[in-house]
Amino acid sequence: MLDGKKILMIIGGGIAAYKSLDLIRQLRAQGALVTVILTGAASRFISPLSVASLSGQKVHSELFSDNAEAEIGHIALSRSADLVLVVPMTADLMAKTAQGHADDLASTVLLASDKPIMAAPSMNARMWEHPSTQRNLSLLKSDGVLIVGPEIGNTACGEHGRGRLAEISEITHSIIMYFGAHDVASAPECSLSGKSVLITAGPTYEPIDTVRYIANRSSGKQGYAIADAARLAGAQVTLISGPTTLTPPAGVNIIRVETAEQMYNEVIKSLPADIFVACAAVADWRVEAPVLGKVKKSKDGPPKLKLIENPDILASVGKHRSRPKLVVGFAAETENVVLNAKEKIKKKGCDIIIANDVSVTSGVMGGDENAVHVVGKTAVDSWPKIPKDLVAERLIKLFAKMLRREEK
Ligand SMILES: Cc1cc2nc3c(=O)[nH]c(=O)nc-3n(C[C@H](O)[C@H](O)[C@H](O)COP(=O)(O)O)c2cc1C
Numbered sequence: 001m002l003d004g005k006k007i008l009m010i011i012g013g014g015i016a017a018y019k020s021l022d023l024i025r026q027l028r029a030q031g032a033l034v035t036v037i038l039t040g041a042a043s044r045f046i047s048p049l050s051v052a053s054l055s056g057q058k059v060h061s062e063l064f065s066d067n068a069e070a071e072i073g074h075i076a077l078s079r080s081a082d083l084v085l086v087v088p089m090t091a092d093l094m095a096k097t098a099q100g101h102a103d104d105l106a107s108t109v110l111l112a113s114d115k116p117i118m119a120a121p122s123m124n125a126r127m128w129e130h131p132s133t134q135r136n137l138s139l140l141k142s143d144g145v146l147i148v149g150p151e152i153g154n155t156a157c158g159e160h161g162r163g164r165l166a167e168i169s170e171i172t173h174s175i176i177m178y179f180g181a182h183d184v185a186s187a188p189e190c191s192l193s194g195k196s197v198l199i200t201a202g203p204t205y206e207p208i209d210t211v212r213y214i215a216n217r218s219s220g221k222q223g224y225a226i227a228d229a230a231r232l233a234g235a236q237v238t239l240i241s242g243p244t245t246l247t248p249p250a251g252v253n254i255i256r257v258e259t260a261e262q263m264y265n266e267v268i269k270s271l272p273a274d275i276f277v278a279c280a281a282v283a284d285w286r287v288e289a290p291v292l293g294k295v296k297k298s299k300d301g302p303p304k305l306k307l308i309e310n311p312d313i314l315a316s317v318g319k320h321r322s323r324p325k326l327v328v329g330f331a332a333e334t335e336n337v338v339l340n341a342k343e344k345i346k347k348k349g350c351d352i353i354i355a356n357d358v359s360v361t362s363g364v365m366g367g368d369e370n371a372v373h374v375v376g377k378t379a380v381d382s383w384p385k386i387p388k389d390l391v392a393e394r395l396i397k398l399f400a401k402m403l404r405r406e407e408k
Helices: 015-029 048-055 073-079 091-099 105-112 125-129 131-142 168-186 221-232 260-270 313-318 337-348 388-407
Strands: 006-011 033-038 083-089 117-121 151-154 160-164 196-201 236-241 253-256 275-278 285-287 307-309 326-333 352-357 372-375 380-382
Touching (some): 006 015, 015 033, 015 048, 015 083, 015 168, 033 048, 033 105, 073 105, 083 091, 083 168, 091 105, 091 117, 091 131, 117 168, 125 131, 125 160, 168 388, 196 221, 221 236, 221 275, 221 388, 236 260, 260 313, 275 313, 275 388, 313 326, 313 337, 326 337, 337 352, 337 372, 337 380, 372 388
Parallel strands (some): 006 083, 083 117, 196 236, 196 275, 236 253, 275 326, 326 352
Antiparallel strands (some): 151 160, 285 307, 372 380
16 A cells, blocks of 8 residues: 555654554555664664664664765655654654754754654653643644654553554554545546535634623634645635634635624525535524623523524535535534434435544544544444544545546
């Protein structure tokens, strides 16, 4: 599945470095060519000899190497790769990469790289939770670094928490998906060129009075990622977004709304479209009569809120006279995820439901990863937990395929 893909793998000096040996083996078994840079600290954990034997390639670790620098080796290394992979990404390497340091071969290659970077961090849970590491994580993500893991579990230092390296099988899967999505994006059969895609994203705010509202925890990240992936596939994209802090992808027509009713109106106005993706977490109910001004505390106790139902955007599009050829719903459930999604497909008149578990422990709402079940009319495909942008790319590939089938 990775035939001929060139992966430049940087191994950082963490206790999980030994696991990267298995990763090299797995990537090579998939047909990838793996070249390795070992940081100075990493070579204290695993031997360059083991890495050279498993990768079948010379191992690089020196920035100031007379031989390699005759060909400007630190630049050449990343130029000849399709993907730069950092496993394990140490807290130190995260900080250096986020700040643009270049004082050894690994950090210099990361700074000089013009290739996509995927990193799997691993460290003690307190190191991971530290505000500095979290700041660096945000910087890396906003610089476009794809992050896999870390997971919650017991770490080698005997503590429990988030910091364990993602499973090697999951890292391999993310790499396969990454290449799959990119090969697909450039493959003509996955193009959405000339197609229009209408997407909703984010939460809605339902006012109680002028200053208060009822909302939910949706961040909009998955919907924005789908908008970006659809645009990359060549579609004309309209993104109708509830309140979020996200920057909309370039080249996307963004319409901002607050309430479910506003979102409904904008969606109906934006039809027709070839594909509709209802990813927003739309409030089911709103306050019947929001108060103008701020409701004051009173001796009669709290105000009694009367809730009424909001319009059902997905069901309305599903039966609209300008119904898109492909109508995709998202289902956020905390229990019986797949069963409820199957019911929803029937009730809403859509073609497919992307179901995810949004219980507190799943970390999906507001998080950067998603584990979805793609529920069709007859079959269910459950995907592992992967970054939301990879979910988006994979979904767009699927939608393009389904649309072509509809158009035949
Ligand atoms: C026994 C031991 C285990 C370590 N494990 C980790 C780890 O799992 N993650 C991490 O970020 N740093 C870990 N460190 C600290 C790094 O080795 C240290 O920050 C080093 O400078 C990282 O260098 P590098 O980022 O260039 O690889 C560990 C250090 C020791 C001595």
